[in-house]
Amino acid sequence: MPTQKVTKTQIIEIARQVFTKQGYHHTSMSDIAEASGLRKGSLYHHFKGKEELMMAAIDCFHQQFKEGAFSALNNEELNTQQKLNHLINYSEKTYLEDEGSMMANIMLEVINTAPAIANCIKKYFEEWIESVTQILSEVYPPKGAQKIAKESIAAIEGAVMMMQIFNDKSFLTRVHEGLRRRVAQDILEREAV
């Protein structure tokens, strides 16, 4: 019937959840339709196709992550350690809540099969690395900063994966705890100099 049943934003949020659980290729438009209470055809009123819907879900996550995590970056009231802790805490919270990393899960699936989507996700990781690098540059030399940023994010993604595999959140909490400690220590050392 012709009145609005679900907003576009709601559909995207639902799609995000379904895609996170089932992956890109194994999620059908029917699945998302059913989950959102619409009929298959109605989805095409809001999105040109499955790919566009997937990218909308990615952009939605990216945007939220930006606002939630990267926002601290430009907050001048926070010192380096506070900024990093904010990022670490936000990352931990998000991945725990989602019980996995949509970005990683989808990425591995589409990297050789859906370049448009892969590109979308790549930008997310680039931006994440870039943000962390930027903060770390306040205490490390540029090259070292980027190296640590890459290492840390890789470690987090690896931990999220293991968390999913073993259904064991300690993988995630430990990496984040480790990062927090490392940051504290390194900053202490720098300041001592």
Place this chain on the structure above:
Amino acid sequence: MPTQKVTKTQIIEIARQVFTKQGYHHTSMSDIAEASGLRKGSLYHHFKGKEELMMAAIDCFHQQFKEGAFSALNNEELNTQQKLNHLINYSEKTYLEDEGSMMANIMLEVINTAPAIANCIKKYFEEWIESVTQILSEVYPPKGAQKIAKESIAAIEGAVMMMQIFNDKSFLTRVHEGLRRRVAQDILEREAV
């Protein structure tokens, strides 16, 4: 009089490559048939179905990893550090050659959609963790050994993922280099005690 064109082992090896590139759900039996020079129907003489073929590929990889990596475990001529370095080297070599981790790629895809396969892969990771833990137990207390094993493997898998995303092997080489250094240092310290 149809003579054997491709051996079962060859098919598995080819399937492993295709699955690694394209994932489980996006790889069709046609894809594998084409890649192996057979027709679709012929695959069913060797495997009951797609799932069995996938699991054969997983088992094959698992077996190779076992022989290649875990073998060092029981070699009494090697000391702890040598054993660990062997493991680290083998891991690095394998992931570099495959340009990705089939186990991780497939796992994330099937974890909620194909439990039989997921279980198969889970065992691989369990065994890997177990093996590393065992070696580390020669120098660390049991709890700590397992913790480090989990951390290290998570870090490696995260690095493999990033390597794929950014098409940059340094993610992988750096983690392995880091592990080598850590092992050397830790063992030195223990021995000093």
Place this chain on the structure above:
Amino acid sequence: MPTQKVTKTQIIEIARQVFTKQGYHHTSMSDIAEASGLRKGSLYHHFKGKEELMMAAIDCFHQQFKEGAFSALNNEELNTQQKLNHLINYSEKTYLEDEGSMMANIMLEVINTAPAIANCIKKYFEEWIESVTQILSEVYPPKGAQKIAKESIAAIEGAVMMMQIFNDKSFLTRVHEGLRRRVAQDILEREAV
């Protein structure tokens, strides 16, 4: 307070163009909506459905042809040759402008699939033949008049088709030129008798 954006007549004219280019079955209501600056749903305020819209376009063309071509029929100031030349000129002009014959294009498509539309178009051709026959009857015996009328119209439609296929207007201009010459000659001969 929705004010009128496009008149019904304008929609029909636009539909006529789109149908001429793309045919009946391959033209969607969306296509026509888009071309006319309306949304799909709005078309249904003016027409019961696609079929009615198609028939409106046909009727519109038919009406124009009637006024433009057949009008000469009852003009008592014109002699037979002038009437025929008027018809021939109008036909040539119309088909050149439209770069094709909507009536023919649509007819062949719907003849076995949409009888209501087919009937509509059939009437157009009947009327056209009838009109030409009527004029020709002023110089030919009735049977012969109809025969020539049918032949001429068939020749024109065949030429329009070839014009579209080869994107070559000479097919059309030559047939019309041939008809003009034939008319002139035949009438001369009759008068000589």
Place this chain on the structure above:
Amino acid sequence: MPTQKVTKTQIIEIARQVFTKQGYHHTSMSDIAEASGLRKGSLYHHFKGKEELMMAAIDCFHQQFKEGAFSALNNEELNTQQKLNHLINYSEKTYLEDEGSMMANIMLEVINTAPAIANCIKKYFEEWIESVTQILSEVYPPKGAQKIAKESIAAIEGAVMMMQIFNDKSFLTRVHEGLRRRVAQDILEREAV
């Protein structure tokens, strides 16, 4: 079931008939499947898609026309008039049997919507014109030969269309009769010179 039910050639022949009746866009793969006693999916075992099937039907018709009509061209035992009469007879017979011209019907539908198909059909008309031109060149000057060829073929196609519209075969028989007479007369005149 896995044994062959219909040959590829039979499918093409059936498709040709269905396409001729219903046109390209309004014929679904289901229609053809049903008409040929196969299931929808099975058609894709023989043809990559609808377009390929359509083109196969076109090629089949083209080939038959070539063998049936154009063959006389190179038969040195026939004189010009005999060759032309063969062509005219074959054309008449074919269009009467098919109760329409698939080539014309489909062409008008796809000319702006499926260029690959349009091109296929265009080649058929080009070849037809070329063949007639070649024979006519034996009695007419080259330019005149081609002009008459084009005119004749356009006239035939127009007549076929009218035959379909009015379900009246006399359109077709008369054009062909006219052509036969014209040929006879022209050749007589030339010989008189």
Place this chain on the structure above:
DNA sequence: TATGAATGAGTTTTCATTCAT
């Protein structure tokens, strides 16, 4: 063994149409 043919269930997508606002 190998394969070509067939199939049913499912995929993404299109589309004419309806209707509350």
Place this chain on the structure above:
DNA sequence: AATGAATGAAAACTCATTCAT
């Protein structure tokens, strides 16, 4: 009048699987 949302039916196409040869 206009429109955005919704929908059911059907379109083209895919694919894992079966089986006679």
